[in-house]
Amino acid sequence: MPEVHGEKDGLKKVLIDSLEQLYQYTVPFGQTITTELAQAMAAIAEQLNREIAVYINRRGIVVQVAVGDTKTVTLPATDGRRSPGRLSGIRCIHTHPGGDSRLSSIDVASLKKLRFDIMAAIGIKNGIHEISFGFISGHTADEYDVRTVGPISLKEFIQIDLGYLTNQLERLLDSKEAVSTMAQSEKALLVGVDRQGDWDVSHSLSELAQLTETAGAEVVGSVWQKRSRMDAAYFIGRGKVQEISLVRQELGANIIIFDDELSPAQQRNLEQALGIKVIDRPALILDIFAQRAQSHEGKLQVELAQLKYNLPRLGGQGLVLSRLGGGIGTRGPGETKLEVDRRRIRSRINDIEQEIESLKKHRALHRERRQAARVPTTALIGYTNAGKSTLLNKLTAAGVLAEDKLFATLDSTTRRSILPGGKEFLLTDTVGFIQKLPHQLIAAFRGTLEEVVQADLLLHIIDASHPQYEQHIQAVYQVLRELGAETKPVITVFNKMDKLDNPHITGRMLREPNTIAVSAENGTNLDKLLVMIEDNLKATTVDATLLIPYDQSGLIAKLYDLATVYSVAYEEAGIAVAVSLPPEQFERYKKYIPGEE
């Protein structure tokens, strides 16, 4: 029997015997460890109160057992054919007394020095408390990058596909140049499904391509499949998975992006089958938002959406793989971006929700003050890249960033402007909408989008030069419905008319009432738009002073609910209430205007 290495002085014979027993265990190919081995290690570590380590080779055989921290380890000569650029083919799994599994700097140093496949630590406190692990994820000229994951549970640790992981890592390390994974460029293969619905699959994929490029990756190709029912395990058909596997090798893609939301299981199965990182449209959009969020609140909202998106996807290799190479899906505004622990994620979600709630209250106060001053509010809404920010800038000289990029705006900006009649009004720019917007994101941005729900009037901006503008309109209505704002008065603004040369199209667009064609860029028709805004805002309320008899004072509470109450004065003849009422309410209340009846 091979002997136990390390600081054995003073150890009882029975403990040394049980340490020697650890050589008897084997681990199935590609698996990190077995429950039995982990528990046997925990049982000894508990009595020993010292670190113990086992070293396992790729065939799953325990090649060394040692006592003491990982610094003291000298490995037996391993497979001599391994080139110095590659991993050692050995993994180190050791215990940490006290429960905390996070890798120490000594652990990380020996991981780099001995180039373990992975270095894992089991936190021991009343048995197995938690596990963390790290691996070499790339290298620069003279230093290895190390990525750490955890803490996770033993079950999650066992689910990790070690064979796949080491395979990917060695491929990375084999290349001659510096391959800091963070800097590695992502080459994406896009996958769509043609459901033969309203959204033409090729347009949806070209939008996905635009999103991919916005996220900073390169698109190397796309494939799609006609399908009306999705496969529970793979989303697309099995044959298509095979085809994708071939196409992606041919094109050299290192990430696959699905145009639709995948279930956590589908994502995991696809990653396993394709051996490559697989993400979906929501993850891509979240990544763009994560890169672009500027304000404190914007960052919180994105982090919240990411955490909620990740929570059901924790565990197993899916997450580890997705995070292995950096890039899309790994960026986040919060420090918790690599968080893999459910407990910690839940408590972080709670914290963020509370903070967002208090920010929302703060904003509600602002809004109340504005409403008290009765400055009418309008909100710009519309598909991403429609020209909302350009229009805001033109109408108010706001200086908001407008670019030919999807999701240029994430934070809402409110500015004052003047109507032709001289009255002031407020104009709010908002985040753009898109089809298949992740619902976690809508939920997280509900606070910001509250401006939309509260506005007196919406300006729906449409890029009329876009071939899919009618679908864009539908996608915007969809989000409005989700926000409960579908009954708001809307002016439909067909923008970018300077790019249209067919006047018939314009005629068709303008059939409906309350529509206008403009060019935000050239300023065409913006004067007419302002007149239209003025008319609409006039129509939204009627100002009046009502005299409510004292025996009907209950009406005052009702008025507060459905109108803006400017002032209340208790007079001899009754309660004088100055209000601004929606027109349909005005009909009901006008009998209270002194002299009306």
Ligand SMILES: Nc1nc2c(ncn2[C@@H]2O[C@H](COP(=O)(O)OP(=O)(O)OP(=O)(O)O)[C@@H](O)[C@H]2O)c(=O)[nH]1
């Ligand atoms: N030709 C033309 N281009 C326009 C017009 N209005 C806006 N654009 C361009 O369209 C692109 C998008 O404009 P933005 O104002 O950033 O669009 P947005 O709706 O705010 O987009 P997000 O913030 O990403 O949702 C920019 O490149 C603008 O210059 C227009 O009337 N005509």
Ligand SMILES: [Mg+2]
């Ligand atoms: Mg914008």
